Amino acid sequence: MQTTTNINIGLVGFGVVGKGLYDVLQRTPALQATVKKICIKHLNKKRILDNSIFTHHFYDLLKDDTINVIVELIDDAEVAYQIVKASLQKGKAVVSANKKMIAAHFKELMELQKTHNVAFLYEASCCAGIPVIRNLEEYYDNDLLSQIRGIINGSTNFILTKITEEGLSFKEALQLAQAAGFAESDPTLDIEGHDAANKLTILAPHAFGTIINTQNILYTGITSIKKQDALYANEKGCTIKLVAHAKKISHTELAVLILPQLVKKEDDLYNVKNEFNALETESFFADKHFFKGKGAGAYPTAAAVLSDISALRYGYKYEYKKMKITTQLNVGNNYFVQVIVSADDVTKIKESSFLKIEEWHSENNYVRIRGTISALHLKENEWWKKEGVSLLLNVKAFDVAASKKIKQGEFNNNLLNVTNTN
DSSP: OOOOSOEEEEEEOOSHHHHHHHHHHHTOGGGOEEEEEEEOSOTTSOOSSOGGGEESOTHHHHSOTTOOEEEEOOSOHHHHHHHHHHHHHTTOEEEEOOHHHHHHTHHHHHHHHHHHTOOEEOGGGSSTTSOOHHIIIIITSSSOEEEEEEEOOHHHHHHHHHHHHHOOOHHHHHHHHHHTTSSOSSOHHHHTSHHHHHHHHHHHHHHHSOOOOGGGSEEOOSTTOOHHHHHHHHHTTEEEEEEEEEEEOSSSEEEEEEEEEEEETTSGGGGOOTTEEEEEEEETTTEEEEEEEEOSSHHHHHHHHHHHHHHHTTTOOOOOTHHHHSOOOEEOOOOEEEEEEEESSGGGSOGGGEEEEEEEEEETTEEEEEEEEEHHHHHHOOGGGSTTEEEEEEEEEEOHHHHHHSOTTOOSSOOOSOOBOO
C-alpha cells in the first residue's frame, strides 16, 4: 500500500474490540479513516448501527475497490487466516490482532507481504496497548537484543494477582477474571500458556530476526499453581508471575520458555498486576528498557489497531530488518534452569531428573524440592505437568554455571548440596 490520505476500512468482526475500534475512529476524525463496511457472522442480531453498513459475506469487502484496508478482529484463527491471505493477495493492506493465526502462519504471511508489496501490521496481537512490536522492529534495528522477558498475558496475570495477594483459590480467581471480562468462558488458551506462546512466537522475529515454532517453546500455564505455592512465594518475599523469556544462550542458540516464576520486589515485573502486561528488553548498547501497559480490554487493543491504521497513511510496512543482518538462531534446550517443584505425593517427583537438589521439604502429604534441572528434560518429559505437581522457576531462572560445565543430558545421579527441611 502506497502513502494515502484517505483510508477506507473493511472491518471483519464487531465484537468487543471491533466496537471499541469503531468508537475510537469516531473520536479521531483527523485520521481520515472511515469504516465503509463491516462483515459479521450473525446479520440479524440487533446492533446500534444502521444495518446498511453490515454484510454477512467477506467477498463484499474484497471486491470493493474503494476499500484499501482490511481490519480483521475475529476469534476464529482459521477463518482469520483465509481472510488475511485473500486480502493480501488482492493487494489490500491488512491490520490484525489474531495472535494464534499469525503465529501459526508467520512465515507464509511475511512472504505474501513481499510478493504482493502490501503491508500486514499486527501491533495489537501482542500486549494490547503496549507498542512493543514497532519498537522492536525500529528502535532496535541495529542494536541487537540479548534478551526479552515479560508478562504477556493479562488473564493469567489477573488470576495470579488474586491468588498471591488476596488468597483466592485458582477456581475463585478464574471466575473473577471471567466476570471482569479478562478471561473467556473457555479460558484454555490463556491459563494453559498457549496464548503467551503464540505472542512470543510473534515477538521473536522482530526481536532476534529468527522465526520460531510454538512447538519448540518450553512452556506451561498456571493451572497447577496452588495456595501452598503462593505462601512459599510470600515467605521468600516474592510473588508469582507467568514470565515469558527469549534469551540468547550462544551465537547460534536461543532459549525460549514461558513458565511461572518467583519474582522479587526489586524486579520491575513485581508490580505488574491484574490485567497489565510488561516487557523488558536487554541489548548491548541501550542496556535495559521496560514497557508496561494494559494487556487486555477493548480500548487498549483498539488503540494498537488505530496506531497501525495511522501508520498505513505513510505507507509503513515491517521490514524484518534483523533477518537480513543476523544469523538465524535455533531454539535450543542445551541449558539448565533453577526450579522449585512441589507435589501432593513424593512419588510424583522424579528426583533423578535433577542435576542437583539444594533443598528438600516434606510435610504431611506435601513435598517441595528446590534444585537445578535440564531444560531439555523438561521439554521431553511430562511428569512435572501432571495433576498435583507444580513447577516454579526460581528468582534466578537460568543456571549459567551448569549450562556451561555440564554436557546436555548429564543430569542423573548428581544430587548435590541437599538441605533437608523435613
